[in-house]
Amino acid sequence: MADWTDCLNFGISVAKRAGEQKEVKLKSSPADLVTETDQRVEKILISAISTRYPQHRFIGEESVAAGERLQLTDSPTWIIDPIDGTVNFVHRFPFVAISIAFAVNKQTEFGIVYSCVEDKLFHAQRGRGAFLNGEPLHVSGQEDISRCVVVTEIGAERDDLALSTLTSNIFRLLKLPVHGVRALGTAAVDMCQVAMGGADAYYHIGMHCWDIAASAIIVREAGGVVTDTDGGWFDVMSRRVIAASSSAVANRIAQVIRPFPCRRDDEE
Numbered sequence: 001m002a003d004w005t006d007c008l009n010f011g012i013s014v015a016k017r018a019g020e021q022k023e024v025k026l027k028s029s030p031a032d033l034v035t036e037t038d039q040r041v042e043k044i045l046i047s048a049i050s051t052r053y054p055q056h057r058f059i060g061e062e063s064v065a066a067g068e069r070l071q072l073t074d075s076p077t078w079i080i081d082p083i084d085g086t087v088n089f090v091h092r093f094p095f096v097a098i099s100i101a102f103a104v105n106k107q108t109e110f111g112i113v114y115s116c117v118e119d120k121l122f123h124a125q126r127g128r129g130a131f132l133n134g135e136p137l138h139v140s141g142q143e144d145i146s147r148c149v150v151v152t153e154i155g156a157e158r159d160d161l162a163l164s165t166l167t168s169n170i171f172r173l174l175k176l177p178v179h180g181v182r183a184l185g186t187a188a189v190d191m192c193q194v195a196m197g198g199a200d201a202y203y204h205i206g207m208h209c210w211d212i213a214a215s216a217i218i219v220r221e222a223g224g225v226v227t228d229t230d231g232g233w234f235d236v237m238s239r240r241v242i243a244a245s246s247s248a249v250a251n252r253i254a255q256v257i258r259p260f261p262c263r264r265d266d267e268e
């Protein structure tokens with residue numbers, strides 16, 4: 001099996017360096033903000049990584065927004081969200097992360113989530129466990145949905161069907177009941193909460209591959225499960241995910257929530 005530890009260590013060092021960018025300049029609409037910092041951080045990351053690994057490919061949120069084709073191939077590929085939690089960043093709500101995943105043959109080899117304000121560095125490498133600031137991470141292992149804190153997100157969708165589905169999903173979960181429902185405003189950090197046992201599950205429809213590719217491997221390596229929202233196989237391009245402390249909790253959430261239509265990330 002190839003050893004990608006050198007790439008992992010380089011990814012961690014560039015994520016920490018890029019996390020020092022703090023300036024906020026708005027570029028887009030109130031519901032789906034983009035800052036100049038998003039674009040600058042992505043450029044810093046891609047330029048550093050491509051100088052060291054010139055053969056590697058990239059899927060970056062800002063490059064895709066600028067018109068680059070989103071296609072995950074078998075080549076070594078870095079999947080980058082320069083700022084996950086852009087709305088938080090703009091409002092100084094203190095959960096903002098740099099998310100970097102690395103996939104080969106379409107399989108994620110490692111994931112890095114740097115929660116910059118908290119100065120928490122989460123990482124996981126396939127088959128080698130998950131870590132927070134170097135200390136091993138474990139999910140809560142909770143199996144009883146009625147004892148769970150469940151994290152989800154509202155996202156940027158504002159059409160009636162998406163909003164009514166989102167709110168009725170939360171309604172149904174609260175009625176199960178669960179202990180609580182939370183939203184931190186960054187999918188990557190939400191999922192890392194599951195990995196560290198601060199939350200027992202996370203589900204979301206509508207986020208993108210760069211928001212969750214890194215945290216999905218972090219949850220799995222911390223002993224959790226990651227599935228589609230129907231309980232089936234997780235496809236990072238599908239824009240649907242459940243991450244949970246146990247299969248029992250993932251399955252229960254899959255029974256309760258309903259999807260709404262959403263274009264795949266790799267749809268032409």
Ligand code: IPD
Nearest residue numbers: 084085086153155185186187207
């Ligand atoms: C967003 C965040 C948010 C989620 C959205 C994502 P961005 O990512 O992860 O929590 O609800 O669906 O698009 O735009 O801040 O990188």
